[in-house]
Amino acid sequence: MSRLNRTDRPYDIVLFGATGFVGTLTAEYLAAHAPDGLRWAIAGRSEEKLERLRERLPGGAEPGVLRADVSDPASLRALAEHARVVATTVGPYVTYGEELVAACADTGADYLDLTGEPEFVDLTYVRHDARARETGSRLVHACGFDSVPHDLGAYFTVRQLPEGVPLTVDGFVTADAAFSGGTFASALGQFSRGRQVLAAARERRRHEPRLMGRRASAPTGAPRFAGEVGAWALPLPTIDAQIVRRSAKALERYGPDFRYRHYAAVRHLPMAVGGAVGVGTLVAAAQLPFARRWLSDRVRPGDGPSAEKRAKSWFRVRFVGRGGGREVFTEVSGGDPGYDETAKMFAESALSLALDELPPTAGQVTTAQAMGDALTERLRRAGLTFRVAASR
Numbered sequence: 001m002s003r004l005n006r007t008d009r010p011y012d013i014v015l016f017g018a019t020g021f022v023g024t025l026t027a028e029y030l031a032a033h034a035p036d037g038l039r040w041a042i043a044g045r046s047e048e049k050l051e052r053l054r055e056r057l058p059g060g061a062e063p064g065v066l067r068a069d070v071s072d073p074a075s076l077r078a079l080a081e082h083a084r085v086v087a088t089t090v091g092p093y094v095t096y097g098e099e100l101v102a103a104c105a106d107t108g109a110d111y112l113d114l115t116g117e118p119e120f121v122d123l124t125y126v127r128h129d130a131r132a133r134e135t136g137s138r139l140v141h142a143c144g145f146d147s148v149p150h151d152l153g154a155y156f157t158v159r160q161l162p163e164g165v166p167l168t169v170d171g172f173v174t175a176d177a178a179f180s181g182g183t184f185a186s187a188l189g190q191f192s193r194g195r196q197v198l199a200a201a202r203e204r205r206r207h208e209p210r211l212m213g214r215r216a217s218a219p220t221g222a223p224r225f226a227g228e229v230g231a232w233a234l235p236l237p238t239i240d241a242q243i244v245r246r247s248a249k250a251l252e253r254y255g256p257d258f259r260y261r262h263y264a265a266v267r268h269l270p271m272a273v274g275g276a277v278g279v280g281t282l283v284a285a286a287q288l289p290f291a292r293r294w295l296s297d298r299v300r301p302g303d304g305p306s307a308e309k310r311a312k313s314w315f316r317v318r319f320v321g322r323g324g325g326r327e328v329f330t331e332v333s334g335g336d337p338g339y340d341e342t343a344k345m346f347a348e349s350a351l352s353l354a355l356d357e358l359p360p361t362a363g364q365v366t367t368a369q370a371m372g373d374a375l376t377e378r379l380r381r382a383g384l385t386f387r388v389a390a391s392r
Contacts, residue, residue, distance in 0.1 A: 073103070112353065156376060248260065357374070
């Protein structure tokens with residue numbers, strides 16, 4: 001790995017897609033919390049919209065303004081050449097994301113996104129991981145609610161357990177919030193692309209080196225009543241478990257044999273049954289173009305709830321870790337997951353890559369692998385809770 005010299009680039013962080021709903025929240029967070037001297041810029045298709053955004057940022061922040069368009073690869077290349085870290089909110093990523101990944105991997109810029117799309121993550125690994133390793137670029141996907149609380153939560157839980165022994169961790173997600181139009185659009189797209197998702201996963205397995213001497217797995221658990229958290233546990237078909245498994249493969253601290261399962265926690269059985277039926281109905285509807293269009297029109301990317309509604313939203317992820325004769329209960333929690341906390345996680349991830357002393361990594365890496373302790377501490381200072389609830 002030879003990291004290209006990037007210290008003379010004009011910007012430490014460039015936020016691409018800054019005028020979208022989550023992009024604007026991220027820009028506002030950076031304007032309010034970035035340290036003095038941070039060189040950052042906002043980027044997107046419309047200079048006019050970017051200028052208007054800059055004018056209303058808090059604290060009189062005056063980031064640079066860069067024009068770039070996903071349909072213009074040369075503009076994305078120029079964007080990557082101007083930045084040490086590029087953070088993009090422009091999705092669905094399987095449709096709009098790859099050219100920017102390629103530009104970052106080729107120029108040595110670090111790359112962050114908010115994707116929850118397994119197909120996109122697998123395709124970028126196959127096509128761009130090797131080049132990123134050559135240039136020193138770190139490609140970090142899923143830096144919002146997908147999958148920071150779950151990846152860092154599992155990492156935090158593992159660190160409470162003995163070293164060098166088999167470990168199991170189960171994660172149970174509870175939330176009261178509306179999720180973003182971008183997240184909904186990505187989920188619909190992935191549900192409609194089952195064959196492509198499986199093909200990308202198979203292609204990744206052909207390229208990925210085998211883990212020697214250790215094992216890390218993330219099987220789909222069965223629906224059950226989880227007495228340890230007092231709720232019905234429904235397997236969640238999200239990217240989170242895959243991200244946790246990749247962190248476990250990369251980091252020996254997860255032990256010689258690690259297993260993670262990921263659930264939604266639902267207090268009452270009728271709600272659990274209704275949730276399972278609802279997800280099944282959504283997956284079925286996504287296979288029909290007219291139904292998919294109708295659903296897409298209900299919540300459009302860029303749309304989002306009011307600040308008042310977001311202020312009432314919350315999430316909690318409880319983890320149960322076992323190994324070496326010990327059992328530990330931990331929790332990661334915060335406010336509105338789909339918007340405010342996602343913007344916070346995304347911005348703090350970008351700041352961590354740009355400013356923190358981190359382990360030497362390159363290629364496609366996870367948040368735990370690239371930024372584990374540093375990002376956990378950043379998020380704690382920013383108001384997210386990481387705590388040990390009980391251990392025995």
